[in-house]
Amino acid sequence: MHNSGTHIIKVLLPSQTMQRCRSAALRLLCASAIILACIALPGLAGAQAPQSEQTTQVVKNPKTSQEWELTADRVSTNHAAGIVQAWGHAVLRSGNDYLSGDFIEYFRDSGWIYLKGNVHSYWHDYDIYADEAQFDLVNKTGKLTNGILFIEQGSLVVKGKEFDKTGEDTYTFTEATLTGCEGSNPAWSIKTDTGDLTVGDYANVYSSQFLVKGTPILYAPYMRVPLRADRQTGFLPPTYGSSSRLGGFYSQPFFWAIDAERDLTAYADYFGKRGPMVGLEYRSADDAQTHGLWRMDYIDDKVVVDNQSEQEEEFENSGLIRTNHQRYWLRSKYDGWTFDPDYQVKLDLDYASDQTFLRTYNHLHTRYSQSYNDFLNDFGRGIDTIDSLTRTSTGLATRTWGGEYAMNLRAAYTENFNYMNGNQPGDKNPTVQVLPELSAYAYKQQLLNSPFEIQADSSLTYFTRNYGTSGGRFDVLPQLSLPLASPYGSIIPRMGWRETMYSATQDNSSSDVDEGTQDRQLFSYGAAAFSEVSGTYDLGTPPALLAPDASLAGTSTWVGLRHAIQPRVDYSWTQNVEQRSLPEYDQYDRIGAQNQVTYSLTNLLNRKRGTVNVAKDEDGKPDPFVAYSYRDFLRLLIEQSYDFREADRNTDLNEYPRRPFGDVLAQTDFYPLDWLSLTNKTYTSPYGEGITRFENTVGFYDPQYGQLSVGFTQYSKIDEYKRQNRSAINMLTLRGQLNLPQDLTLETVYQYDIRNDIPITTDIGLTWHAQCYDVTAFYSATQYDRSIALWVSILGFKSPGISLSQNTNNSN
Incomplete structure (x- = not known):
């Protein structure tokens, strides 16, 4: 076939040609057609003269039946040898795959192809370039x-x-x-x-x-x-750095992608002043309800503290020593289910070798803030503070029935560093262990067909410890409430009865706890009353929103305002019962008497904004319309309590006069713009002592430039009958992530103790994002340690970064 454009010749195998020419007449006709074709297209059976137009052939491999379309400036086919040659812009294409070059030689029977000069192939979603290439298209x-x-x-x-x-x-x-x-x-x-x-x-x-x-x-x-x-298995980029406390350090991670749901990262670290450390991180995510994160670090520390005089400056006032070389920290969170999704399992591990490990090795993958924030963000649960002298691990199994009933089985183990590593003897450790606790809950629900609602909590627990009372406790608390609603508001009176029974099995201390079986009854009642008054205000609709036009796309303005006032009163009374002879395992064994009312007033402002948007109609023409959005941009809360028991108190009046009124809380949450937020809590004494507590945070956010928050916290020193010996705190906190020019990102966390004029934490990270790698320099400083680290991220592995979300330092 020939036209004014391209020559197209479909070349078939000889067997296929003969199948179409079975009769003698047809064979004669076919032979004539071939001869005419040879006359019309000279050189088809031998060498061809150059042609000014591109030629296209469809070649088919007899072994795979795959068809390839060959296009070139000049094509020559030797049918006898089964060879097709092409010169000039030669391209062999099949589907999305293609091979091209200045010269192509294709061997039809074997499926072998030779290419030379400017070879380019797109093969299975990747590109190949070469001076010369040979391919076996069959194998x-x-x-x-x-x-x-x-x-x-x-x-x-x-x-x-x-x-x-x-x-x-x-x-x-x-x-x-x-x-x-x-x-x-x-x-x-x-x-x-x-x-x-x-x-x-x-x-x-x-x-x-x-x-x-x-x-x-x-x-x-x-x-x-x-x-x-x-993610793929392999070595990750190393981290280099130096610490004034630990010396120069090096960390080499290895990542193992076990399968689509699990991976393991192993760390080999070396600290110049302390020795080698190893670490492991295991992650799993079997399904939407099952995921876990496990971390462990271990070091045979060169440094021990056998007496208080050898203690580091940071820990010299703790009164504790550390005689152990073997140091470690195991922490994990796991959420999942067993047997059935209704049987939920939660596991929290937080187990360390000593009281200073977390603060000493607060670097690299052992950094406390990394684990705290990962646990909080992924599981909704954190861990004990970095300087806590106790660390608790918990296992919890839960079974629920239709959102109305639930049962828990819990065990908890708490290690106390005061009784470890050469400090106080372990047999004098009074720390309580929960092994185990069985709890049952009936969530609030209607009582039969009555107007009452009922709920109940119960638990059966066995407590054990090395020194002090051990034993069992059964506790049950049913509560009855009566919701009463009217057009003016709602009132919900409630009452409860707590029955607690104890069985003390041993007491090897000199406490006042009575051994044997005891019980306690506590009656309580209260009421909550609340209402809401609101008004809606029309701010007017501008012409741009009344008759939207495509030229006004993006025009936006407030068109309405809603103001709601929510008064609330809560009253609580709990019976006063002597409890000193009872065992004391946790906070539920010393429930104080209560007679208090709390009253508050909340103001809510919500705005309605109209914005001109543009869509396209069925004909593809602009179709302007108005979209409305709503935002609670301002919340103001005023709250105070009055304690009737404090008003009637007759003890210690010479040292602590009665102060039944609590501080007045004024809380403001202000979100005027998408990029600006302001939160404030101010507690003011009604007894002329001014502001006793102040927390203020201003936040800025822009998707292009980053985010920044500045917080100020102030606690005044208080010594009252109900609040004794509270220390004063003045703390400034700054957290930010700024996207700078030249592909730079600056991350920082800064905390400053204004009262004592001491920087608490300074973390600064600067990352340069190049086309094919990231370089991060990280500086960290506390009162007792300064460190700098450097790492390069290539091949898609991301930099660790700095956590911006949580204050991880305890001020005590």
Whole structure:
């Protein structure tokens, strides 16, 4: 066939041609057609003269039946030998795959193809460039000379002298360079003598060098480089640094992608003044309801503290020593289910070797803030403070029935560092362990067909400890309430009866606790009354919203305001019962008498905003419309309590006069704009002592420039009958992440003790985001340690960063 554009010849195998020419007449007709075609297209059966138009042929491999379309400036076919040759802009295409070059020679029977000059192939979602190439299209093998592989999944380029294609996506290569950077002199690269790779998996390189701007800085006999965007097993970039307390340090992580739901990271660290440390992090996410995070760090510390005179400055006033070389910290969270999704399981582990490990090794992957914030963000539960002298681990199994009933089985173990590592003797440890506790709950629900609502809590617990009373406790608290609603508000009176029974099995201390069986009854009642008065105000609708036009897209204004006032009164009374002879295991064994009323007034302001948006109608023309959004932009709360028992108190009046009125709380939550927030809590004494507590935070957020929050906290010293010996605190906290010019990101956490004029924490991280890598420098300083660390993130592995969300330092 011939037209004014392209010559198209469909070449079929001889067997296929004869199948279409079965009869003698048809054979004669076919032979005539072939002869005419040869006359019309001279050179088809032998050498062809150059043509000014491109020629396209469809070639089919007899072994795979795969059709390839060959297009070139000039095509020559030798049917007898089964060879097709093409010159000039030659392209062989099948579906999305194609091979191109200045010259192509295709062997039809074997499916072998030879390409030379400006070779380019797009093969299974990756690109191949070479001076020369050979491919076996049947077995998916081949060879490249001076080849380049661009693997989009891993954003990696592999350039080598010789490539052997050993399978569909596998290669071996010699004298090669791997990089993820652009340019003739890349920012980083890996140079290797030999290697092999699997596209979408890994490249293994041998006798390799890591180069920065063409200069070798690291030699490795073997390296494994990931070639895909998702997580892959391999060594992660190391971290280098120095600490005034720990000396120079180095951390080398290794990441193991176990499967799609699980991975493990192993850390090999070295601290110049303390020795080697090892760490593990295991993560799992089996399904939407099951996930876990486990971390452990261990070091055989060169330094011990056998007496108080050897104690570091930070810990010299603790009164504790540390005689152990073996130091560790195990922490984890796990949420999941067993047998059935209604059987939920939660596990919290927080177990350390001594009282100073968390503060001493507050670096790298052992950093307290990293674990605290990861646990809080992923599981909604944190861990004990960094300087706590006790750490508690808990296991909890829960079974629920339709949101009305639940049952828990809990065990808790608390370690107390006061009785470990050469401090007080362990047999004098009074720390209570819960082994176990069985609890049952009936959530608030209607009592039969009556207007009453009922709820109940109950628990059966066994407590044990080395020194002091151990034993069992059964506690039950049913509560009855009566919701009463009217057009003017609601009142909910309530009453409860707590019955607690004890069985003390031993008491090896000199306490006043009576052994044997005891019980306690506590009656309580109260009421809550609340209402709401609101008004809606029309701020007027401008013409732009009444008749929206496409030219006014983005026009936005407030059109309405809602103001709500919510008064509330809560009253609580609890019976006064003598409890000194009862065992004391936790806070529920000493429930104080109560006779108090709390009253509050809340103001809520909500705005209605109209914005002109533009969509397209069925004909593709602009179709303007008005969209409305709502925001609670201001909340004002005023609250105070009055204690009737304090008003009637007759003890210690000479030292502590009666003060039944509590501080007045004024709380403001203000969100005027998308990028601005202001929160404030102010407690003011009604007895002329001014502000006793002040917490204020201003937050700024912009998706382009980052985020910044500035907080100020002030506690006044208080010595009252109900609040004795509270220390004064004046603390400034700054947290920020700023996106700077030149691809820089600045992260900072800064805490300053204004009262004592002491910086508590200074963390500053600066990251430069280059085209193919990130470089992060991190500086951290406290009163007792200063450190700096540096790491490079390449091949898609992200920098650790600095946590911005939680104050992790205890002021005590």
